[in-house]
Amino acid sequence: KLLIFSPTPNISPRQSPSTVYGAVMNINRGNPVGHEVIVDSWPDFKAVLTRPQREVLALGDFAGYIFNIYAAFYRDLDVYRKLLLDTDAINWDQTFALCGSRLLFLREELRDEETRFNPGFTFSSLNSSHIDLLDETWHFGGSEHSRRYLANMVQCFPSTCILDSNGHPISWIIMESLGTLRHGYTLPSHRRRGYSSMVQRAQARRVHAAGFPVYGLVALDNTPQQKLLVSLGFQRLSELCHYCIHSPAYQ
Template sequence: MQILTCPSKLRLLETVLQRHLPQALPAYGAVMHINRRNPAQHEVVVDSWPEFKVVLTRPCKEVVKDKQDYYANFHTAFYLDVDAWRTLLENAGAIDWGKAFQLQGNHDGIYEVAKEAVAAKEVQLTVTPYFTYLNLNPDKQPEPRLDPGFIFSSLNSSHIDLLNETWHYGGSEHSRRYLANMVRCFPSTCILDSNGHPISWIIMESLGTLRHSYTLRSHRRRGYSSMVQRAQAIRVHAAGFPVYGLVALDNTPQQKLLVSLGFQRLSELCHYCIHSAASQ
């Protein structure tokens, strides 16, 4: 196991992961951000180099100060060999099992091997599967027309409380801190009404994913969600990132919306694995 710190090696890793898209999407998005000023302060672990079989991205040690804060402790994994993934997960230096953390990946084995590991460590595991939707050419969609007085903008720190109140997984200080970090570090798109208040928005997060899409209930069924997601997709695509998003399996309206915007659903599920710290 080794931590990749050499810029040339990290750029090479990005190129190699690109060849394994779309399966490598979460790890690829994380590595792209690491190679572009690393706003989330993440690092890359591989089982070996240059002939690697496993890639693990994780926060640098100084990032996660609260051992219960799994929002901040975000990992991704991509592997070419499931046994190599199992071996890395058992390595004491790969993951700090004394802290709560999230692990995301598009392999079924991400979940299966994680389940084996937590059984041995007596750590609680919660797994949520998501559909992954990918858009290879978001520029094909027609230009939206906003209502008079409404404008496209970006989210800022004054909007964090609203985001935390409306997000399904929000409402805590941990989630608020996470959202504040995403808004500060990554591109976002929102529509502001004539009073300058956000009514619909979406954020790009540390894995390059389009997440946290929301439209206030009083402004729904007017096409605003479609507008912000299209605008954000074009912005992300122009920056060279893959345009992809995760959708809950039962969120049929969002699935239909993404299809209408030119997204295609991938065959493999993306698994969000939340591991609770052993002290809980």
């Protein structure tokens, strides 16, 4: 279970499927990771599911729940349940993660603050030379799957980082396939200097300028990150985002 935060401006309060919306936005902008959309009916749909294209998963390099992630939104629980259980929308023989939520966007602008760097520090984007560092500092890193996942995210989606005077990242964040702000991290030796808030604010403005919804998912026990997002002008949304990981090997 993850808390959902959003500063998204110019959106009236209403139920909104932001994980699905983020995935659809990426599909409509070149579909860099090969996702597709499934609905119960068209055009009057009551349940929506986004998933990796079957031919992408068939390549083998993108197996496991890190890559095989679904996003779901529904207005009718029975219709949603039928879509999952009575169709081939989900391959239950594979390991996957299902991200589902019903959200309430609250309008609020990001707060503006002056950016002050140490001499020689600059804003930049992550690149392939940074994958080792990202993998070493990620809680779920340390495998070939995690390295491929991070390399794919860095290659396909916007990222923001702060480089020190030697050109090494000291704080960063990435947008991933569902449009969320993820993988925020600051090296321990550079914490408590405001760098995390700088990269998150810069990234939020960047993805919003590109037309994406701006929101992040935060673990229930990650109080420091929750406080940081609130200080930046993010609004905690009313419901939780649930990640369900299905592994047929453990059934």
